[in-house]
Amino acid sequence: MTTSLTLTRPDDWHLHLRDGAMLNAVTPETARDFGRAIVMPNLVPPVVTGAQAAAYRDRIRAAIPAGSSFQPLMTLYLTEETDPDDLAQAHADGIVTAAKLYPAGATTNSASGVRDFDKVLPVLERMADIGMPMCVHGEVTDADVDIFDREAVFIDRVLDPIRRRVPDLKVVMEHITTKDGADYAKSAPGKLAATITTHHLIINRNHLLVGGIKPHYYCLPVAKRETHRLALVAAATSGSPCYFLGTDSAPHMDALKENACGCAGVFSATNTMSCLAHVFEAQGALDKLEGFTSLFGPQFYGLRPNADQITLIKDGAVEYPAKLTVGDETVTLFDPGFDLKWRVA
Numbered sequence: 001m002t003t004s005l006t007l008t009r010p011d012d013w014h015l016h017l018r019d020g021a022m023l024n025a026v027t028p029e030t031a032r033d034f035g036r037a038i039v040m041p042n043l044v045p046p047v048v049t050g051a052q053a054a055a056y057r058d059r060i061r062a063a064i065p066a067g068s069s070f071q072p073l074m075t076l077y078l079t080e081e082t083d084p085d086d087l088a089q090a091h092a093d094g095i096v097t098a099a100k101l102y103p104a105g106a107t108t109n110s111a112s113g114v115r116d117f118d119k120v121l122p123v124l125e126r127m128a129d130i131g132m133p134m135c136v137h138g139e140v141t142d143a144d145v146d147i148f149d150r151e152a153v154f155i156d157r158v159l160d161p162i163r164r165r166v167p168d169l170k171v172v173m174e175h176i177t178t179k180d181g182a183d184y185a186k187s188a189p190g191k192l193a194a195t196i197t198t199h200h201l202i203i204n205r206n207h208l209l210v211g212g213i214k215p216h217y218y219c220l221p222v223a224k225r226e227t228h229r230l231a232l233v234a235a236a237t238s239g240s241p242c243y244f245l246g247t248d249s250a251p252h253m254d255a256l257k258e259n260a261c262g263c264a265g266v267f268s269a270t271n272t273m274s275c276l277a278h279v280f281e282a283q284g285a286l287d288k289l290e291g292f293t294s295l296f297g298p299q300f301y302g303l304r305p306n307a308d309q310i311t312l313i314k315d316g317a318v319e320y321p322a323k324l325t326v327g328d329e330t331v332t333l334f335d336p337g338f339d340l341k342w343r344v345a
């Protein structure tokens with residue numbers, strides 16, 4: 001029985017750190033285990049220029065605990081007004097790593113997102129030219145499309161047409177939740193990849209809705225039926241380099257989640273590696289964990305894996321605080337619904 005597992009230090013290829021007191025509270029939770037993270041730009045107002053990304057990176061750096069080598073990788077929030085020259089300059093200067101495409105209204109703080117995808121084609125063409133990946137929130141927002149179908153419809157109506165028009169664009173399908181997403185993500189190795197969250201490997205829509213609504217399991221894209229969760233587990237544990245970890249750890253204050261109109265987002269930064277070791281072990285796939293958390297992300301982004309390692313140890317029950325305190329408020333940590341046994345040494 002494996003009781004210890006040493007891995008190249010993992011990265012998180014999709015993370016929300018927020019700003020202000022929240023930023024200061026959650027950054028150490030990621031910096032503890034992870035070497036790098038792709039930081040989402042959906043602040044209010046969003047991070048749309050290179051100068052704003054540089055300023056946000058400075059605020060993040062100030063929140064990293066002393067002695068940590070954690071590195072935030074910044075993203076720009078694409079709008080219909082994004083200036084291709086500013087974006088290309090920020091990429092050339094090493095300020096930003098990728099740009100994020102949000103369909104307007106698809107998720108938390110996405111009001112400034114894109115309505116008419118034709119309007120961003122010149123920016124996407126520029127990104128293809130300079131080798132800058134696009135991270136995409138893959139859900140349509142049309143009122144007539146059922147929320148559980150929005151990912152599959154996005155692939156057909158938006159993503160595939162964009163990729164036909166800009167075939168050299170590198171695309172990361174963020175936080176896929178369906179078998180459709182997993183199937184599409186493997187159709188163009190090296191050009192197309194997908195991140196998978198910790199929680200979508202663990203919960204399906206029954207966890208969210210059966211026996212009372214569970215606001216801390218509500219996120220976007222919303223968890224789907226069990227067949228889709230099983231497809232995600234199969235993808236993550238397959239050893240295929242087109243799937244890698246993006247936790248989408250997305251903290252919200254409890255008062256805003258436990259609310260008549262609760263916010264979308266699951267906070268999983270603190271216990272992600274424990275949860276993933278459990279999921280991969282249950283599949284008999286602990287040997288595939290390092291690829292998913294530490295190797296395939298850098299490979300897709302054209303970066304080196306982290307030079308150092310972490311060790312996971314299984315030596316009895318692991319307890320995490322149920323809540324993180326942020327000022328006078330709290331943020332609830334993702335509860336996988338089973339006892340965790342693996343911890344990061």
Ligand code: NCD
Nearest residue numbers: 016107108219220250264265
């Ligand atoms: C994210 C957030 O809170 O910023 N919420 C979520 O449910 N995942 C936004 C996002 O990634 O969709």
Ligand code: ZN
Nearest residue numbers: 016040248250
């Ligand atoms: Zn997200």
